[in-house]
Amino acid sequence: MVASEFPLPDVGEGLTEAEIVTWRVAPGDTITVNQVLVEIETAKSLVELPSPFAGTVQELLVDEGATVEVGTPIIRVSSAAGSIDLQAPVTDESAWVGPTDTNEHTPRATAAAGAAGAAGGVAAAASATPAPAPATPAEAAEAEDKPGAVLVGYGSAGGHATSRRRRPAPLPTPDGSAPTATEPSAARPAAPASVPAASASPVIAKPPIRKLAKDLGVQLETVPGTGLAGEITRDDVIRHAQQASVFRNIETPEWPTDREERIPVKGVRKAIAKAMVESAFTAPHVSVFSDVNATRTMEFVKRLKASPTFAGVRVSPLLVMAKAVIWAVRRNPTVNSSWTDKEIIVRHYVNLGIAAATPRGLIVPNIKDAEKLSLLELAQALEQMTLTARDGKTQPAEMSGGTITITNLGSFGMDTGTPILNPGEVGIVALGAIKQKPWVVDGEVRPAFVTTVGASFDHRVVDGDVASRFTADIAAVLEEPALLLD
Template identity: 50%
Template structure:
């Protein structure tokens, strides 16, 4: 059996066909362990870390950062027995252009490709990876097509990309995801953003994370210990880069591309109707304060979104048709509610969902929402967490927006926009008083939800938020 094993880009779920290599977490010559994260790849749905299928020594990295690679394409070669002595140098034949060597039959036979789906080593799929990460590999695609390279601005095209396991290939340089070289600084986009916001120069830090990567804790400690002035090169790197025509062209790819496709399909497929309701949520805000004051809730993140989510879940019990899908010749009404929460991230808008949220207690729902939001902000949301949604909430209030007319996620029949909570003059018990008020916007698929049903559903959500304690007693 060959010592050198070639690892292909796996199918990361939901039939995705390609992924962009964001960052290599290893370099040629590194010794790696089984299930150690080796590369970060961005798909149309999320950025995920792919763990190593074998332990051993990295012999070749076939595609540099910034390359878009199709599923089934070899991305890395690993020597699984580096202690067995030096490898034989394979004979090669120069191509007419002299750019890429053509591997001989013997050298091709010496490389073992990752097995097809169903031959995966136990514990890899869905198993815990080092550092508490979760591997999200689903299978291995059968294609072996060439990779497509997205060149960086001002970059000289690479002369050659290795296709065989040869230690002659230099290690790729780690690139700052703002666009320039970072001189070996390894940090994820959320960490880089935090460093920018806090004025911390990543180049001055020593990472405590895996493979020496810089973590959020590293940045926060640096910010608390000293005031660091942001260097001018960093500011220049983050500014828009305009050409001679004073225009900037941004490739539409990844999450942004998928969002655009889904929203366009939904907008022109499902007939949207939007209704609005302004409600006094003063009692709801006081209920949250009392909840925060309880001993068993002191370590729990409690926000108005929690009560909105609970209101939606209870309203679905009264009006189950709102939680359904139009399937052409039938309407599929779902007993379970996979509650989606729209989240704005550095890679674009994503909508992860809380599975079977209707069966959760209020405390369990709070924990699930906290985990969902934190995972999304860190860029670690998996494709599985964004599939299967049945009903969605978009919290536009966090941006200071009163309400909106949200577009339905494909396959869902309703989406609720939750606006900002503001102090406003309000008639309360016959007198004008300052109360806390918000506006809800409900968009729904008029093929499934008519005006009456949509109005009743929205009214029940509003009634709950007006007096959540009374609603919980009456509805449950």
């Protein structure tokens, strides 16, 4: 029997420490290749560390809640077959990713596949675990608005012996259609035990809509249907779930018995605080705002939802906003720069960041080379980003290298704000809530869907005229999406 110790690896981005959140194994357990050993929290993400070898757990060397430096031994494992050098760097990704993985083409797995050594192995194994997203694009679109993690730009764990079980996404059938997938009963919350007695008429909803409502914890009896003959549509359920998410604190809780609560500043919260202070007190911020008649954007979104091309893909005004930002960047490239004290680096590509509010705090994943994506591809990327953020599995590589950011304050009902720049960037755009308001057209007051676009810039790089033109360009697209055809 030979024992070896497993040191905490660097899971990417040169991180130096991490907190041990949850052990998934105990002394005496027999572990297999790719079995999740422990869940750790770094300054950027929550990561599951899988085992690259099989053996028996002898001892857990670090307690849950402890923060340890990279390289610190955290577990001792023995093997009767011979030495298992857990300290040796893993250079072959296949040693980390199990042969049954069917989700290797997800953004998480793609990002992880690019990492090298032990860090790349850990990231690949952690991200290659089948995501809890529905198997088909249609189901993925339906599940997007699940409460728990609101993508600020978008409306409101797997492995052996893990309590959060996930099913692999089934492969498409030969004709290209997506197969019907079934799901273990333990993977989703149980349906409501009772139906409100006030329900006076039967609920009209198709099976996929009923499944969506179940997944989102929405009682269909409380949802007003806007479809034909009062049928409840997917948008009805999603809208109801969004409202419940935004106003989830509508009930005022009792005061706690303790007079004070002390929350340790660590992990993501510590990283957020450090980044925001550095950004606010390093870059001289300047902000501009523009009210926009977004009626044609709302009409455009409605047409996209009805288009067979976008069937099963979540479409929202954010999609138009994202495309508008990319278009405006091309016309005003300075806003897509970075400042180094010695030079200004203007990027001729767009890694579009979308601020995401998750239970663990604010994160900003970004879509790499977004300028190369079609409208459909961009919609799919936004959807995948949402699911990844909601699952808490956004990897460090997905949050690095951003060039400009969007934050959707409108998802919380806010009209606008003065966002702080994401460190390393010189521009951030805020999209406010889109509401029906009076709007003057040719001297007449008419109802219109109105929103406010706000933007903050690093004044060392972006002058007032550039900031104004850039914001005006975004507003122009929201007022007339046909400009995207330019």
